[in-house]
Amino acid sequence: MEQIRSLEKEHHFISAVLETLGALLVVLDRQGRVVQFNRACEEISGYAFEEVKGKYIWDLFLISEEVMPVKAVFEDIKDRRFPNRHENWWITKEGNRCLIAWSSTALSDEAGQVEYGIWVGIDITRRTEMEEELRSGEERYRALIENVKEGVALIADQKLLFVNEGFVKIFGAAGSGEMIGKHVSSLVDSTFEAKIAEFLKTALDKKSWGLAFRGKCLAKGGREFWAEILSSVIRHNAEPAILITVRDVTENMLWEQTVMQEAEYFRSENVKLRSTIGERYRMGNIIGKSPAMQQVYELILKAASTDANVIILGRSGTGKELAARAVHDLSARSDKAFVPVNCGAIPENLIESEFFGHKKGAFTGAHTDKYGYLHAAGNGTLFLDEIGDIGLSMQVKLLRAVEGNGYMPVGDNKVRFADVRIIAAMNKDPLDMMKKGLMREDFFYRISVIPIRLPDLKDRKADIPLLAEYFLEKYCPEGRAHSLPPDFMEKLTNYDWPGNVRELQNVLQRFLTVNSVDALAFPGPALKTPGSDIPAADAEFALQESLENFEKKMIVSALDAVRWNKTKAAAMLGISRRSLFRRMKKLGV
Incomplete structure (x- = not known):
């Protein structure tokens, strides 16, 4: 019991x-x-x-x-x-x-x-x-995927987990079994391996839909074709995976290339036509018809017809930025950005951030993300003035970016790529800098495929009358006739102009401002134009009074010329706005 x-x-x-x-x-x-x-x-x-x-x-x-x-x-x-x-x-x-x-x-x-x-x-x-519903849904989606023309594949850890019949056909495989387990990098041309890896990583990081990639792929037997890939991030076995669709766009690419080639042909023909025009007296904003400038124009046209990097050599004031802009405006990149950079004005501790950009919090003061010059000049031209002022360590990083190996913004671990044309300029001797170890040889030769040397103004004095006429028209106040004293042009052509075109520009601008050329303009006695009432400093005036009267007249003339805009007047006189106010108060203007 x-x-x-x-x-x-x-x-x-x-x-x-x-x-x-x-x-x-x-x-x-x-x-x-x-x-x-x-x-x-x-x-x-x-x-x-x-x-x-x-x-x-x-x-x-x-x-x-x-x-x-x-x-x-x-x-x-x-x-x-x-x-x-x-x-x-x-x-x-x-x-x-x-x-x-x-x-x-x-x-x-x-x-x-x-x-x-x-x-x-x-x-x-x-x-x-529920299992039956899942099986039915899976069968419906599989039937749908198998019947679309585009290739469809599921990727995890950069390997193929599933491919549809369209994907198999695009890549010329015998069946899906031949594709499953393959690494994605084996499907693209070697030049696109890094880019497809970056594309997939970005898709996973952003968990985005519709992220696009276009590149050259490799089918069975080595056949190359262009493909457009769209990605979507889904869950597979409780882990994120990427579902991609692949479309063969080879015909579209060939058509686009044909259009681009035709455009390039007509552009090059236009360049040739321009190069045959004799006695050119200007190109863009560059003025001159001397034999020396005709050679410069030829080099600019040749540089514009290619996408090679250019270096412009010449002393300060010879117009290096104007030449760089002329190359850009005549090139296939003319509709894209032209970004000028004064390398000598960038502090050494900020130069990498300025060129490559930085992420928020990368260093003290980096309060937001910022793009650099390479991003700003994307698909356009980056003009690096005084490139000799860039340090050796930065030259290495910039060389890597220029050669297509990418760069990383400060504080970021993602490689970015920039499609830019480099036009550099310097007023120093690059060979001497390389001998002194101030410039890397590989860096210099990479950026100087086409060298253009600009002549000093003293070596093309035949262009001075053209330049004088151009600056007189540019700076003469509206409604006022411009003329030069009889012996003024002779003085201009006899002077050697160590400051080159920029110095000539300043002298003529000052002439128009004060209606006189002072003794500081260039060696020789001061010139006075007819009708000028500015007194010369002679024995009848005390030295201090004469100087003050002369200075007062200059300031008033400058103010009159710009309708009493004090900022512009200060710029014409070559002084700061604060100095102008101080002088006006002292002289009672």
């Missing part, structure tokens, strides 16, 4: 646990009749225990096709062969179908004969329906 009570306690305990878990419990006698039917079974089936007690399990709930399989399971249990798991459909009292997954065991009597069969089950109807 004690053993029976112990078994009953154990039975009640197990039943309580199963009730708590929501599991179904059916106990059958050795003939297969129901002797226990727990609350979970009642809730699922809609039948009370009293309604099913003593009935054969195969006469209850089951659809006709499953009667024999259930009997077979029961016979196996009687023979002490316990299946790990079996499933069967129940028909509820209301006529609904439920799929139950069962695990079976048995209790034996003292003779070792099976006395009771115990079935523990769970309702897996909803899970099965």
